[in-house]
Amino acid sequence: MNATHPAPDTASVVIVGAGPRGTGFLERLAANLPELYGDRPLEVHLVDPYPPGGGRIWRAGQSPLLWMNSMAEDVTMFTDETVELAGPVRPGPTLAEWAGLDGQTFPGRRTQGAYLRWVYERAVRALGPAVTVREHRTRVLRVGGPREGRQRVWLEGRAEPLTADLVVLALGHLDAEPDDEQRELTAFAARHGLVHLPPAFTADCDLSALAPGEPVIVRGFGLAFIDLMVLLTEGRGGRHDDSGTYHPSGREPVLYVGSRRGVPYHSKIGYGWQGERPPLPRFFGPAAVGKLLGSAAPPDFRRDVWPLIAKELGFAHYHRLFTAHPGRTAMAWSDFEEKYAAAGPGGPESAALVAAAVPDPADRLDLEALDHPLDGVRYPSGDALQEGLRAYIGQDLARRHDPEHSADLAVFLGLLSAYGQLPGLGDPGPWWHGFFSYLASGPPGPRLRQLLALSEAGVVRFLGADLVVECDEDAGEFRAGGASVPGEWTRARALVEARLPEPSLERTRSPLLRALHRDGAAATGTGLLRVDPGDGRVLDRAGRPHPRRFALGPHTTARAAGAFTRPRTGGPAFRQNDASARAALTLLRDLARHPVGA
Numbered sequence: 001m002n003a004t005h006p007a008p009d010t011a012s013v014v015i016v017g018a019g020p021r022g023t024g025f026l027e028r029l030a031a032n033l034p035e036l037y038g039d040r041p042l043e044v045h046l047v048d049p050y051p052p053g054g055g056r057i058w059r060a061g062q063s064p065l066l067w068m069n070s071m072a073e074d075v076t077m078f079t080d081e082t083v084e085l086a087g088p089v090r091p092g093p094t095l096a097e098w099a100g101l102d103g104q105t106f107p108g109r110r111t112q113g114a115y116l117r118w119v120y121e122r123a124v125r126a127l128g129p130a131v132t133v134r135e136h137r138t139r140v141l142r143v144g145g146p147r148e149g150r151q152r153v154w155l156e157g158r159a160e161p162l163t164a165d166l167v168v169l170a171l172g173h174l175d176a177e178p179d180d181e182q183r184e185l186t187a188f189a190a191r192h193g194l195v196h197l198p199p200a201f202t203a204d205c206d207l208s209a210l211a212p213g214e215p216v217i218v219r220g221f222g223l224a225f226i227d228l229m230v231l232l233t234e235g236r237g238g239r240h241d242d243s244g245t246y247h248p249s250g251r252e253p254v255l256y257v258g259s260r261r262g263v264p265y266h267s268k269i270g271y272g273w274q275g276e277r278p279p280l281p282r283f284f285g286p287a288a289v290g291k292l293l294g295s296a297a298p299p300d301f302r303r304d305v306w307p308l309i310a311k312e313l314g315f316a317h318y319h320r321l322f323t324a325h326p327g328r329t330a331m332a333w334s335d336f337e338e339k340y341a342a343a344g345p346g347g348p349e350s351a352a353l354v355a356a357a358v359p360d361p362a363d364r365l366d367l368e369a370l371d372h373p374l375d376g377v378r379y380p381s382g383d384a385l386q387e388g389l390r391a392y393i394g395q396d397l398a399r400r401h402d403p404e405h406s407a408d409l410a411v412f413l414g415l416l417s418a419y420g421q422l423p424g425l426g427d428p429g430p431w432w433h434g435f436f437s438y439l440a441s442g443p444p445g446p447r448l449r450q451l452l453a454l455s456e457a458g459v460v461r462f463l464g465a466d467l468v469v470e471c472d473e474d475a476g477e478f479r480a481g482g483a484s485v486p487g488e489w490t491r492a493r494a495l496v497e498a499r500l501p502e503p504s505l506e507r508t509r510s511p512l513l514r515a516l517h518r519d520g521a522a523a524t525g526t527g528l529l530r531v532d533p534g535d536g537r538v539l540d541r542a543g544r545p546h547p548r549r550f551a552l553g554p555h556t557t558a559r560a561a562g563a564f565t566r567p568r569t570g571g572p573a574f575r576q577n578d579a580s581a582r583a584a585l586t587l588l589r590d591l592a593r594h595p596v597g598a
Helices: 020-036 095-099 109-126 180-192 223-232 286-293 301-324 333-342 348-357 367-371 382-400 407-425 430-440 445-456 511-518 572-593
Strands: 011-016 042-047 131-136 140-144 151-155 162-164 166-169 195-197 215-219 254-258 460-464 468-472 477-481 490-492 494-497 537-539 545-551
Touching (some): 011 020, 011 151, 011 162, 020 572, 042 151, 140 511, 151 166, 166 572, 180 468, 180 494, 215 477, 215 490, 223 254, 223 445, 301 348, 301 407, 301 430, 333 348, 367 430, 382 445, 382 460, 407 430, 407 572
Parallel strands (some): 011 042, 011 166, 166 545, 215 254
Antiparallel strands (some): 140 151, 477 490, 537 545
């Protein structure tokens, strides 16, 4: 474990990050090794402060109250025949099959961490006797070396660098330094003795400063809020009973939560797929992406890409409605499909067709209304807002667990399909990722039922949409209000930003990424590391791929739809891992045949 240099005739790879993405790359490396590299000796270094497999997010050392946001049957680390890849398919068990779980349950994160550790150990065994794997429980500080020569990888706490023929960055989600707004809020809190928790991983936050019974303003209504909610209620001794009632411990603060939309992410869908699947992709597939890439000007996401995605989602929705619920339509599917294909994306012709073919407006897909559920909705008081949002959440739960609304599941499949096409177009920006998460990556239904119980118990209070947080210097307090109850403000001595830090190569707390950026690695305007969409090689500011540096995961422009892949959905992350592994092994094979000096 302590060696820093391989033997002179041994090729060497450094994988930075040994969580799910690093483990996935290792699995593809093992799968492709016999074909592309044979039984030549190879040394693989995995560098991560956290144990391999689970990494930071899925480590064993976290609260057992924290769940996955996916059902056990919807999580796999293994390829199947639906994945388009050049390497061999190596099937394996889903999380449910491996752990012997009911597929419809939402496992704890510790259970997922154990599954990932098993996958990692299986991948290491599959590498064979010619491959030596060395683990380093530390961080990488920087990578140097010539483009055409061996790379030098400096580790925290070690004087001598590792030397490697190539480096793979699989860093996962990263911490970031606060932006200007967060620094101002922190300074305000320090001046007045307040509590301000900036964007961070909720499971890693010290929540002890949030006092029992005291109001806490929470900005953010996504998955980070759900973790916060659990840790500050059940985590402080409260209890949910079987009747749906919450019994407080008396140690909970009062959470006043709001966001841009003012509502939580949509519940996970609580039923499986039955019958014919929509034939996806249809309007946003490789041909459409190729046309966009061939245009004279770089495509703009909202102008050029989003209309095609919206048409794809509409196709998935109506295909399901016509084929599974034909009694709620007024036209033959073949006629609708022909006219829908001919209509312009999102134009009046398409709207008129849908109005004629789908009598009930509730059966029509309105993406704008979905994205802004409280637009124009005003409540006369805060108490009326509480009642209104409890009704909204209850209706969402009912719909997402009712197969009569299975067109929602078809839209989910459409979102996955669209996400799989995007890496070739570069980073679509934060709006798309937020919209996708809101519709497709929400919390388990039981969590929203707990949220309703906490609202009834007065432990959670809703602030509504278009949340504004201000610093009141005279009063020495934070105050928050929104559009849902005009003129009503909530005051508190604590503010929590319930969201992950935005990716930023300039503000990241990863010294490795900061150094790469200083040395010429390209970044998008939204702070992501630019990579070649084909094989994940890191691009410089001139657009040149680095021959010996690869990057995969959420800090790159080729990030995938979620942390894990649902079985039999094509798995874009698997495709990316496979392409990168094959490119890496091809490089190593060519270097073995034609050595190049360091």
